[in-house]
Amino acid sequence: MMLVEVKVPVLSESVAEATLLSWHKKAGEYVQRDENLIDVETDKVVLELPAPAAGLLKQIIKSDGATVGSDDVIATIDTEAIAPAPGKAKAGDGQVAREGQTPAEGQKRADGQTSAAAKPQAKGSKGKQQADEPVLMPAAKKAAADRGIDTSEFQGTGRGGRVTKDDVLNQDRPAQADARPARQPDSGASAAAKPLDAKPAPAGERPETRAPMSRLRARIAERLVQSQATAAILTTFNEVNMQPVIELRNRYKDKFEKEHGVKLGFMSFFVKASVAALKKFPVVNASIDGKDIVYHGYFDIGIAVGTPR
Numbered sequence: 001m002m003l004v005e006v007k008v009p010v011l012s013e014s015v016a017e018a019t020l021l022s023w024h025k026k027a028g029e030y031v032q033r034d035e036n037l038i039d040v041e042t043d044k045v046v047l048e049l050p051a052p053a054a055g056l057l058k059q060i061i062k063s064d065g066a067t068v069g070s071d072d073v074i075a076t077i078d079t080e081a082i083a084p085a086p087g088k089a090k091a092g093d094g095q096v097a098r099e100g101q102t103p104a105e106g107q108k109r110a111d112g113q114t115s116a117a118a119k120p121q122a123k124g125s126k127g128k129q130q131a132d133e134p135v136l137m138p139a140a141k142k143a144a145a146d147r148g149i150d151t152s153e154f155q156g157t158g159r160g161g162r163v164t165k166d167d168v169l170n171q172d173r174p175a176q177a178d179a180r181p182a183r184q185p186d187s188g189a190s191a192a193a194k195p196l197d198a199k200p201a202p203a204g205e206r207p208e209t210r211a212p213m214s215r216l217r218a219r220i221a222e223r224l225v226q227s228q229a230t231a232a233i234l235t236t237f238n239e240v241n242m243q244p245v246i247e248l249r250n251r252y253k254d255k256f257e258k259e260h261g262v263k264l265g266f267m268s269f270f271v272k273a274s275v276a277a278l279k280k281f282p283v284v285n286a287s288i289d290g291k292d293i294v295y296h297g298y299f300d301i302g303i304a305v306g307t308p309r
Helices: 103-118 120-132 138-148 166-169 186-198 215-230 242-261 268-278
Strands: 004-006 017-023 036-041 046-048 055-060 073-078 285-291 293-294
Touching: 138 166, 215 285, 242 268
Parallel strands: none
Antiparallel strands: 004 073, 017 036, 036 046, 055 073, 285 293
């Protein structure tokens, strides 16, 4: 038996730890090289952790929700295990590791196969369906759920045939009025909204529901509070002729989306203009540290965005 360790990738210097969101494979299942095993959430992004080698997922050391650091071992893969034949019992049911079974176990397996012989077609079709099911990136799952799109027949353009968010958006299927509502992801926001659907509480009671924030949401809240304590909050209104910017965006938006896979919005122009203004008036590019004013020689632009996490 040759075991390969599945490790957390090296995180950036500003990120000390990460959270394991959800395993896509169970211990005892066979995995292919570069197949997504688990989603890992940091303070900034959600990463996919692919399998470093093909084999049997021998052990899951860190479960969902665990806090991990760079290079932490979270699972092991047996690379000498034999892949199960298509349509037969999936890995983890004893199909892979036959060499160590006892005669009694062999007889029990034979009896089980005999009793299951009456339904080989259903079993094979199920195995084929699992093998042909496309692998969706997290963003693609969210986009498909929001639009109520069936992804079972998708041909992914991502690495290893994965379905990306662009694959979902490019389907351009007309919305159907009788389509069932899109399934919402289980998140802290949905958990917090559940009391609104509950029965009215008796008079005098004040029920509450507490849900943990995701790592990303907690960091956003921390930064928003920090910004109020370290900088003077000012709102000003000015009229700006946006026509040149609109014409420039219309000229390059199609090319930009084709090259980068995202639409060219106005936010990038706003950031560009903000940096140019800070360069011209460096006294504005400052923050408060106790009783001191710190003037920065660099430009960090923080942008608040909407996210389901």
